[in-house]
Amino acid sequence: MREAVSQNCFRSLLVGKNKVPVDVLQYADDTVFFGEASMENVRAVKVILKRFEMVSGLRINFAKSQFGAxxxxxxxxxxxxxxxxxxxxxxxxxxxxxxxxxxxxxxxVWDPIISKFEAKLSKWNQRYISIAGRTTLINAILTTLPLFYMSFFRVPLAVISRISTIQRQFLCEL
Structure with a gap:
C-alpha cells in the first residue's frame, strides 16, 4: 500500500482540516481501504490484493469481501x-x-448500549449488593460500556440523561 501511494497509483482519502491522508485500516484479518472514489483506485486495490496473495500464499475470500463508496x-x-x-x-x-x-x-444508534446497561443490571438486580458493591459495579461495568462508542461519537444529551437515570436507579434499589 505504501508503495502504491508513493508511486501515485493509489490516492488516499484526505481527512480533516489538515488533510491527513488515510489509506488503510487493519485489524486482525480485516482490511479496510480508504481512498478517492475512482476506477484507478479500484484497479490499484485489486493489484495490491493479488500481489498479497502471490507473496503470502494466502487467498483473499472475495465472497466475504465488500465494496462501497x-x-x-x-x-x-x-x-x-x-x-x-x-x-x-x-x-x-x-x-x-x-x-x-x-x-x-x-x-x-445508542439503543444497543442502553440495552446492554439494562441487561447487565437485570442480572445483578436480584442479588443483595451493598451500596459500595453497587458503586463498584457502576464504575467497573456501566461506565466502561459506552466508552468505546464515546471514543468515536459525541453522545447526545438525551442518552447521557438516560444512562445517568439507569445508574441512579441501580444505586437507589436497596
Missing part, C-alpha cells in the same frame, strides 16, 4: 464491486461493533 452513483459502485468480484456494501453496517454510516446524534 460514499457519494457515488449506485451503478458506479456496482461496476466496481463486479470488477473486484465482491459484494456491494450496504450502508449502514457495523465494523468492530461500531455502526458506520449512521447519524450518531439519533438515539436509536
Amino acid at each position: 460514499i457519494g457515488q452513483p449506485k451503478e458506479w459502485c456496482n461496476s466496481a464491486a463486479v470488477y473486484l468480484n465482491c459484494a456491494l456494501l450496504q450502508l449502514p453496517f457495523c465494523y468492530l461493533g461500531i455502526p458506520i454510516g449512521v447519524n450518531p446524534r439519533r438515539r436509536v
